Amino acid sequence: MTNKPAQDTLLPGNIEALTAYSSAKSEKVSGNIWLNANESPYVKDVNIILSDLNRYPDPQPAPVIDAYADYAGVNSEQVIMTRGADEGIDLLVRTYCEPATDNIALFLPTYGMYKVTADTHNVAVNDLSQDLLLSGTVEDIIKAVSGSKLVFICNPNNPTGSITPVEKIAQVTKALAGKAIVVVDEAYIEFSESNSCALLLKDFDNLVILRTLSKAFALAGLRTGFMLGDKSILAPIRKVIAPYPVSTVVAQIAEKALNSDAITQMRRQVTILNKAKLTLLSWLEQSPAVNDILSGDGNFVTLQLKDKSCLSFAAQMGLVMRPFNLYGQDNWLRISIGNEQDLKCVKDWLDVISAQV
Numbered sequence: 001m002t003n004k005p006a007q008d009t010l011l012p013g014n015i016e017a018l019t020a021y022s023s024a025k026s027e028k029v030s031g032n033i034w035l036n037a038n039e040s041p042y043v044k045d046v047n048i049i050l051s052d053l054n055r056y057p058d059p060q061p062a063p064v065i066d067a068y069a070d071y072a073g074v075n076s077e078q079v080i081m082t083r084g085a086d087e088g089i090d091l092l093v094r095t096y097c098e099p100a101t102d103n104i105a106l107f108l109p110t111y112g113m114y115k116v117t118a119d120t121h122n123v124a125v126n127d128l129s130q131d132l133l134l135s136g137t138v139e140d141i142i143k144a145v146s147g148s149k150l151v152f153i154c155n156p157n158n159p160t161g162s163i164t165p166v167e168k169i170a171q172v173t174k175a176l177a178g179k180a181i182v183v184v185d186e187a188y189i190e191f192s193e194s195n196s197c198a199l200l201l202k203d204f205d206n207l208v209i210l211r212t213l214s215k216a217f218a219l220a221g222l223r224t225g226f227m228l229g230d231k232s233i234l235a236p237i238r239k240v241i242a243p244y245p246v247s248t249v250v251a252q253i254a255e256k257a258l259n260s261d262a263i264t265q266m267r268r269q270v271t272i273l274n275k276a277k278l279t280l281l282s283w284l285e286q287s288p289a290v291n292d293i294l295s296g297d298g299n300f301v302t303l304q305l306k307d308k309s310c311l312s313f314a315a316q317m318g319l320v321m322r323p324f325n326l327y328g329q330d331n332w333l334r335i336s337i338g339n340e341q342d343l344k345c346v347k348d349w350l351d352v353i354s355a356q357v
């Protein structure tokens with residue numbers, strides 16, 4: 001008998017098969033202009049006063065919950081605060097999916113964490129396409145997601161920017177009542193003119209909306225997100241969530257980020273970033289080095305390069321963007337909308353590679 005290391009014999013098969021999610025930050029890339037993780041270029045100043053760190057925090061800090069409910073236009077009992085939207089995804093899978101039995105539906109290409117989370121919990125994935133979601137009829141969609149426990153709709157979708165109309169989501173949610181939970185990931189909703197699905201919560205108890213302070217609110221480092229849903233759908237999640245998920249420090253900063261001045265500031269920044277995006281789009285449209293552009297909503301632009309090798313020039317310039325494999329091709333790139341200086345660097349890079357085509 002050979003002596004296998006303990007981890008080989010103790011590890012469940014689905015965990016052994018995992019490849020760790022390669023987030024924009026875990027990849028050891030170097031650079032000085034970071035346009036690869038859809039972060040905000042704005043840095044928030046924070047001042048905190050801590051006098052009670054000897055005490056456990058409020059598990060769901062009421063001032064933050066109330067402020068977010070107010071911002072989202074829902075009741076406080078329809079809100080759970082999480083460690084980023086990513087924890088919301090994890091909680092939904094852990095709470096509602098039976099390992100080795102259930103599956104989740106997702107519409108590719110889309111945010112990578114839905115699949116990673118499902119794999120981690122030995123939950124299967126029902127791979128569907130954005131094309132079906134956007135162009136298919138409600139009946140087509142219902143048929144395709146039949147048997148799935150959770151249906152993830154990223155809206156606006158990362159990395160394509162596409163928008164699924166709220167009315168269509170309402171029809172899908174209605175048809176799935178009692179059969180599945182529709183999860184609408186609204187990480188980029190602040191950048192979009194289109195409505196949030198929060199207005200549907202009064203009508204449906206099989207709908208959950210994921211939100212975050214990581215993107216428009218410029219607090220990716222804080223790790224704060226929210227789940228919005230009917231009281232009845234959130235109740236089991238309250239049993240599963242860690243007892244003290246939100247630190248006192250995080251709660252204090254989040255509360256301030258949600259006061260009315262901070263929300264006004266966030267909206268002003270979104271306006272500036274959306275305008276900068278239009279400028280970037282116009283450069284890309286004029287560049288002969290660019291094959292295709294997916295223009296949609298969100299603080300990012302995804303495009304197809306004629307030749308992927310021109311990314312090496314970006315690396316030399318310290319410009320970090322996110323390469324993607326989309327529709328079976330590896331020459332896609334997602335550029336986050338940074339500040340003026342960051343985008344000037346993108347322009348310099350585009351000028352170099354356009355001259356070479």
Ligand SMILES: *Cc1c(COP(=O)(O)O)cnc(C)c1O
Pocket residue numbers: 038083084085086087111154158185187211212213214220223224225
């Ligand atoms: C960035 C992102 C998240 C993660 O948000 P966190 O709150 O930072 O965990 C979730 N969903 C989508 C679609 C994202 O792009």
